[in-house]
Amino acid sequence: MDAILLHNATIVTSSGETTGSIFLSEGKICEIIYSGQDDYELAVRRTAERYADVETIELAGKxxxxxxxxxxxxFREPGLTHKADIETESMAAVAGGVTSVMDMPNTSPATISAERLISKLDCVGERSYVNIGFHIGATNGNIEEIRNIINGKTDVPSAKTGGVKVFMGSSTGNMLVDSKDTLDSIFEIKERPVLVHCEDEETIRTNLEKAKEQYGDDIPFKEHMNIRSRKACIRSSIKALEKAISKKTKLVLCHISTKEEMEMVRAAKGNNPDIIAETSCNYLWFCDEDYERLGSKVKCNPSVKTKEDRKALRNALADGIVDIIGSDHAPHLLSEKAGTYTSAPSGLPSIQQTLPVLLTVAAEEDIPLSRIAAVFSENASDLYGLKRGKIQTGYAADIVIFDIEGKTDVTNDDQYSKCGWTPYDGASLEGRIETVFVNGRKVMENGKVMTGNSYGKLLEFNC
Ligand SMILES: [Zn+2]
Incomplete structure (x- = not known):
């Protein structure tokens, strides 16, 4: 058996930072030896002797x-592959330090049945650079199908099924769920996390009409924040949190963008500790002041809100209320984004900036890296029952190595996403990702993704 020895790195987990060495073999983390223990170097040497061949990577200071x-x-597959596909976007993920992703169901066609889920699983082949899994979308009419899928009563193995995504009061394709009975049934699901996109459609429609009256066809992009308003988010999130409390749902409140929702989650966790707060780097980074400069390039749903909201989200990241970071990576071509307010689609490509943005926010707000390890991988590992996402023996060797003193100067030219741009263009971010392993194989070296090294597997959920 051969092994890779990651020697003398600063190992960051949710418990803190310690220097140590890690042996990787057969795709897994096999041995972790911390430098604090007696005879550290001897223990490393002895362990190395157990393997036929050991490739040592010296990581002092990394x-x-x-x-x-x-x-x-x-990731836009199937149906929207002119914007993005699994191969290109999984390369962008690696470059952002991400080694596993879960894709949302609003593709074309939408992932709302066992048949569609199977065809999505089948289309991965050996093209993904990161491990990948798929959520199922809820509609007003597929609750029975969802039950069958998550209980393994269809041709999809239950371990290949991610969470259940609900667009609550916000339509994406045909996935608007507005029937009260259907919502109640969805919130009764216990086998999987229920992920909700919360924005109240009625509030948005009224605000949009008002903006059209005031501006005609020339609605400024800054109005996005007033159209997809904080009230729209809060109204919908209150409903979701109330239901999750009464039905004890494992609820993921997706991409939280307002101070009020973060406070509501803080309170709701007291009643149901299974409520999970997700936010994205976009809301930790951008604010109302960016609409002027970026226009449609910062148009996403929910909208980016105020500077004060951004600060509240950063505080919630610091004090443990934010559980997970989802990039909400949603590529569109610049030509599509070039339209007017009403024609430019919402969504930002962002996955390639995930870890550098988190490291920058951590530096600016004095947040310990242990918190970053928790929201970046460990909490999601627990939530979805994955044998990856932790520095622990027996776990998959999915590892990111970075130079914290280095910088990531973001340019559109350096983006792996098929859409070829990022709203972070021009930003100088903290940290430089150097090496990434997926399933024990090197997929990034010296800051470049290694073309052809697509070693991602399908995720095995054990929720
Ligand atoms: Zn999304």
């Missing part, structure tokens, strides 16, 4: 973490 688990991506 940081090492479990690769990110991003449970909220839109």
């Amino acid at each position: 940081h090492l973490m479990a690769g990110g688990i991003d449970a909220h991506v839109h």
Whole structure:
């Protein structure tokens, strides 16, 4: 048996930072030896002797973490592959330190049946650079199908089924769920996390009409924040949280964008500790001041809100209320984004900036890296019952190594996403990702993704 020895790295987990060495073999983390223990170097040597051949990578001064688990991506396959596809977007994921993703169901066609889920699983083949899994979408009419899928009563193995995504009061394709009975049934699901996109459609419609009256066809992009308003988010989130409390749902409140929702989640966790707060780097980074400069390039749903909201989200990241970071990576072509307010689609490509943005926010807000390890991979690992996303023996060797003193100067030219741009263009972010392992194989070296090294597997959920 051969092994790779990651020697003398600063190992970051949710418990803190310690220097140590890690042996990887057969795709897994086999041995972790911390430098604090007696005879550390001797223990490393003895362990190395157990393997036929050991490749040693010296990492003194470098940081090492479990690769990110991003449970909220839109890789656009099938149907929208002119914007993005699994191969290109999984390369972008690697470059952002992410080694596992879960794709949302609003593809074309939408992932709302066992048949569609199977065809999505089948289309991965050997093209993904990161591990990948798929959520199922809820509609007003597929609750029986969802029950059958998550209970393994269809041709999809239950371990290949991610969470259940609900667009609550916000339509994406035919996935608007507005029937009260259907919503009640969805919130009764216990086998999987229920992920909700909360924005109240009626509030949005009224606000949009008002903006059209005031501006005609020339609605400024800054109005996005007033159209997809905080009230729209709060109204819908209150409903979701109330239901999750009364039905004890394992609820993921997706991409939280307001201070009020974060406070509501803080309170709701007291009643149901299974409520999970997700936010995205976009809301930790951008604010109302960016609409002027970026226009449609910062148009996403929910909208980016105020500077004060951003600060509240950063505080919630610091004090443990934010559980997971989902990139909500949602590529569109720049030509599509070039339209007017009403014609430019919502969504931002962002996955390639995930870890550098988190490291920057951590530096700016004095947040310990242990918190970053928790929200980047460990909490999602627990939520979805994955044998990856932690620096622990027996777990998959999905690992990101970075130079915390380095910088990531973001340019559109350096993006792996098929859409070829990022709203972070021009940003100078903290940390430089150097090496990434997926299932024990090197997929990024010296800051470049290694073309052809697509070693991602389908995720095995054990929720
Ligand atoms: Zn999304």
